[in-house]
Amino acid sequence: MELVKRTYYWWNKWTGYSLLILLLVATPLLTIFFKIFDSPGDSWKHISETLLWGYFQNTVFILIGVAFFTFLLGVSTAWLVSNYEFPGRKYFEWLLILPLSFPGYIMAYTYVGLLSYTGPIQSFLRNNFDITFKGPLIDLMNLPGTIFILSVTLFPYVFLISRTSFLQQSKSLQEASFLLGSNRFQTFFKVALPMARPAIVGGIALASMEVLNDYGTVKYFGVNTFTTGIFRSWFSLGDSTTAIYLAAILMIFVFTILYLESWQRGNRQYASLKGTHKPTVRLEPTKPKQFLYTSICLVIFLVSFLIPFFQILHWVSMTYQKVINQDFFLLIYRSFTLAAITGVVIVILSVILLYTLRLSPFKWIKNITKISTLGYAIPGAVIAVGIMIPFLAFDKWVYNTFLTAKTAGLFLSGTLFALVFAYVVRFMAVGYNPVESGFQKIGIHVNEASRLLGSRSTKTLFKIDLPLIKNSLVSGVLLVFVDVLKELPLTLILRPFNYQTLATKTFDMATNEMIAESSNAALIIILTGIIPIILLNRLINKKIG
C-alpha cells in the first residue's frame, strides 16, 4: 500500500541521453522511410521490369529452404542430445554449435574449393584411382547450393534454442504422455514439439534475418537477391533511390518475419511451472540405435564444421608463407581494435539505456528503448545505405557552409566514425541483451538501497550496479566483438581509406580467385568465433544444471 502519492518526472539527464541514443540508432530507418517518397531513379524501371521478380523469387525460395533445413537439422539434433544417452552426446552438445563461427561466405568458398576439380576429393580420386568427373563433384553455385551453405552455417541457432527449450520442459508432462500410452515418437510430435514451438520459430526467425543479411554467399554464387540488388543499383547503376526502394522492400520482409514470429508466440508461455522442473533423465536406447544417433550427429558435425575446417587448415598450410607478413598482422590488429571499440561503445550505450529504464517507472520508455535493438533485424546493406545518405548530405552541408578552402577528406562518411556508428546500429541488440539480463538478475533493491543511503544515481551506477554485472558487460563486449569481425556487406560499403578488415580481405581475395590465400584471414575469424561459443554453452549448462 502506498502511503505517499509519488510524483515522477519523466525528464532527467538519463532520459535525455537515452532519447539521443535512440534517435541516432534510428537514423538509417528514418532515412529510408523519408527517401521512399522521392521519385524513382532512372534504373528503377529497368530493375522493376526485368530483375525485381527474380530478386523476389530467389529471396523467398532461399528463406523457405533455409527455414526448412535449419528446422530439420536443428530440432532433430537438439532432440537427440537432450533426450537420449549415446556415445559422444556430451561433446555434440557444443560441437554442433561450432558452425556458427563460420560466416556464410567463408563456408561457400570452402565448399566450392573442396568439391572443385582441383580440390582434395577429386584430386585424390583422380591421382589414386584414375576416377575423373566432368566439373565439380556437386555444383553448389545455384539456389539449392545457397540453401545448403546457409543452412549448415545457421542451423545452430535453431539447435541452441530448441535444446534449451527441450531441457526446460516439464518432464512430468512427458511422463504423463508415456503413461497415457504414447511412445517417444508420438510424445515428441504431440507434446515436446508443440511446447517448444515458440522457441523454435524464434530460432528460425533469427536464421531468416541472417539470410536476408547475407551478401557474400549469394554474390559468390551468382544468385540475385534483394541484397545483391541493393549493391547493383547503388554501385553498378549509380542509382541510390532505387537502392532505397529495394532496401524498403527488404524491410517489408523483415517486418513480416518479425510479425509472424510474435503472432505465433502470442501470449503463450510454455515454460514449466515452478517446482515441477525435474532434472532430465535421458533414455538409454539399444546399441544399434545409439550407433545411429551418434552417426547422425557426427555426419552433421563433419559436414557443417570439421570437413570445411580442415580444408581451410590445408589451404593455410599451403599459403601461409606467402600471406602472413607484417600487413597480415596489421589486418588482425585493425579488425580487433575496430571490433573491441564497437563492443565497448555498444555496452556503454546499453548501460545508459537500461539504467534509464531502471530508474524510470514509465512504460513508454521501456517500449521505445526496444527500438535500439531493432538493428539486428536490419540487413547490413540497408543500414549502410541509410547511413551513407545523411552523412554525405551532412558533409556537403559542412563544406558549403563553413569551408571555402579545399581540404581533402570527408567529415563523417568514409571515416571510422561512420563505420563504428553503423556497427552500433546493427549489433546493439547483441550487447544489449546480456546487459539487460545482468541488470534483471541483480534486481532493483541494491540500487534503491544505495539511493536511500544518499548516493546519487551516477555514483550508484558505478559503485553498485556495474561491479555487480561485470560478467554480463564482458560477455556483451565479447559477443559484439565476434559479430563485428564476421560482418561483411556493411564494412564493404562504409570502410574508410586504407582500411581492410579480416572479413573484407577474405572477400577481396576470394573474389579475385585466390581462395586458398583468403583462408588465412578466414581462419582467424573462425577461431575467434569459437571462443564465445564455448562460453555461451557453459552459460546454458550452468543455467539448466
Add this chain to the structure above:
Amino acid sequence: MLKALIQSTFVALAGAFLIACGSANQEEVVNVYTHRHYEADQQLFDMFTEATGIKVNVVSASADELIQKLELEGPNSPADVLITVDAGRLYRAQTKDLLQAVSSDVLNSNIPAKFREPAGNWFGLTYRARILAYSVDRVSPEELSSYEALTEENWKGRVLTRSSENIYNQSLLASVIAHKGSEGAAEWASGLLANMARVPKGSDRDQVKAVASGEGDVAIVNTYYIGIMLNDANEEERKAAEKVGIFFPNQDDRGTHINISGAGVTKYAPNKDNAIKLLEFLSSKDAQEFLANINFEYPVNPAAAFSEQLLKWGTFKADDINLSVLGENNSEAVVIFDKVGWK
C-alpha cells in the same frame, strides 16, 4: 564519472577521425582508389614512397563501387587516382566526368598512343589478351583460328566462357561490334551460345579447370589467369593449367582482343602533381618489369622486357582498335547479351 567516460569516448572517436583526415595536411600524399587487387601493387606503392617520399593511401573496392563513391563525393572527394582493370570502366568514369585530362611528356613517351585515351583522361598500365585455352588432349591448335570460328558446327557443346555480367566478355563483344557491326555481333554471340558446353558461370580460372576436367574443350579466358595457375601453391591447380594450351585467335585478320589495366587522374584531385608522379612511376621501365614479372601481364612500356612466362607464350598480333571504343560500345554489348540469352 559516466559523463567523463562518455566524453572520453567521443574524444577518442573524434581523435581517430581527425587523425584519418588530418594526416593529409602534413605530409605529401596521393590517394588512390583502386580496383586492381594485385599483391604486387602494394610493393609498387612502397617503392614509389621510397623514391619520392610521397605516401600512398589506398582504398580498394570494385570499380563500380569506386566510381559510385567518386560520384557521391563530388568536389569533396579525397581521391587523386583511379586505377581499374578494363578500358570499359575507365571510359565509364570518363563519361561520368570523374577524370581529368593530364599531359605529361614522361607518360607520353612511356606509353604508346594506342594505350592512352587521346586527351589524356586515362592511361593503360598493363595489357592482357583474351585468348583461347584449349585442351591439349582433345584439340590440336590447327583446328583453331578465330573467335568467329568457334560458332561453327564442329564446336557444338565444346566451348566454355564465363557469364556476360563480366566486363571482360562485355569488352570482347564490344570489339566484335566495332569490327562486325551490331548484327554481326549478335550473330556471333548467339552462335557461340549455341556451342557452349554448359551455362556460362564461374570465373576465368573455373573455365580452365572445366577444360582440364573435360566439361568442354576450349575456353575464352585472359592470359594472366593461366600464368597465375601455373605458379599456384596448389599442385592440382598447376596440373590443371598444364592441361591447356594457349592460342592467340584472329592472327590472320584483326588480331587478338586485348584490354588494359589503367589509371586516370580524378577530376577534383587535391594532389594532382603527386597523382601524375605516381602514374609516371607506374609506367616507368622498372615498375613495369617488376609488375610483369609477378603478374603475367604485358607491360605497355615498350622498353620493359617481357617476363619469362610471356616470352614462352610468344608474340602475337593484337587488335589495334582504340580502347575507348570498348567503352562506347559497352551498353550495346550488354543489350545484345540479354537479347540472345547469354546469362
